[in-house]
Amino acid sequence: MQSYPIQIGYLGVGRYLPPNILTNAHLERMVETSDEWIVQRTGIHERRIMGEGESVLSMATAAAREALDRAGISANQITDVRVGVNTHLRWPSLATMVQNELGIDDGTASDISAGCSAYIFCVDSIYQKMMTEWLLEGKKSYALAIGVDGLSLITDWTDRQTCVLFGDGAGAAVIGPVESGGILATTTRAQGKYGDLLYLTPYIKPSLDDPEKMTFHTRTGTIEPLIYMEGRKVFPVAVRSMMAEIKTVIEKHNRISGESLTLDDIEYVIPHQANHRIVSAVAEGLKLPLEQVYSEGVVKYGNNSAASIPIGYVENIGKRPGALEVDVAFGAGFASGAILRRNPS
Ligand code: COA
Secondary structure (H helix, E strand, C coil): CCCCCCCEEEEEEEEECCCCEEEHHHHHHHCCCCHHHHHHHHCCCEEECCCCCCCHHHHHHHHHHHHHHHHCCCHHHEEEEEEECCCCCCCCCHHHHHHHHCCCCCCEEEEECECECHHHHHHHHHHHHHHHHHHHHCCCCEEEEEEEEEHHHCCCCCCHHHHCCECEEEEEEEEEECCCCEEEEEEEEECHHHHHHEEECCCCCECCCCHHHCCEEECCEEECCCEEECHHHHHHHHHHHHHHHHHHHHHHHHHHHCCCCCHHHCCEEEECCCCHHHHHHHHHHCCCCHHHECCHHHHHHCECHHHHHHHHHHHCCCCCCCCEEEEEEEEHHHEEEEEEEECCC
16 A cells, blocks of 8 residues: 555544434425425435524534544644535634634634535645645644535525425534544536536625524515525536546546555445435446445435535444545535545554
């Protein structure tokens, strides 16, 4: 196995899922749909929805605290907080608010909006920066990558095509120097030409009375930004893009390391939990047995956007020591990306 001069990886992961469960039976009472249709088309049985006192900030902070605890790192050792989020439509950035909640009073913090791939984009930027600082300045540091979304805030609860798909949640990882395993390569991509297939309707100004409601007042009235999606057209691009990202990240690693890894060397894939049919189509397209692909999250939590991959990590803690794994995501923009990493042995 090739060895890098430095190893950067995960020291601890965490997540937060609201306790409030929205089942398919609940949705049957809200729109014209059925448990059978939802399960057959998406694999989703239930999803978590934020309740009183919960917000993207509270979820992100809770996930970050759990990741820090597992890593055995204190918040004030963190010098970079990056939050992948699509549902924090106000200032200051969510990352700076998390930084404040955790009592971190120095370092840097910023948000990344890249649809459901936003967590991967966070890890990619942290990894590139850490590599550069370590190699050029000899500086070692710790960072937090967080993926969080409260899609229930912007879901159109009258649109049966989209409202059955989404849920809320947060996941986080502490990234820093590791003894074994670690990140081997990352890749990101965006295809803006598909922007009109999946987007949030425009907004002007946040409501002052209840910012969590995501209601925006314009000169001519009030609008609520809502998700718009042409699901049937999104589906094939999602599958193609995720398959391509997995191949790209392996090729990138091979170029950097001189190794000749192939898909056969990948022991497990954690894909964005968009829906079960997308996950299965990616597995089938790459000839990967479904047992090697994480797909349990979507059943219990639906598509929780930027949070779905780090939420999946928590369910996989301690499994497959030393295994070579890929995380892959796709979402609005159409932004996609992948992380190739080795589990600690
Ligand atoms: N319950 C019952 N019927 C529904 C329904 C629901 N929740 N949503 C749509 N339908 C109906 C449609 O009205 C349509 O009826 P019609 O044939 O009488 O016109 C029929 O089911 C088929 O609709 P269609 O949209 O073509 O279904 P589909 O097989 O494409 O499945 C999705 C819909 C959204 C599940 C599927 O397109 C999909 O998974 N797309 C990708 C979405 C995604 O994951 N996006 C996020 C990427 S990060």
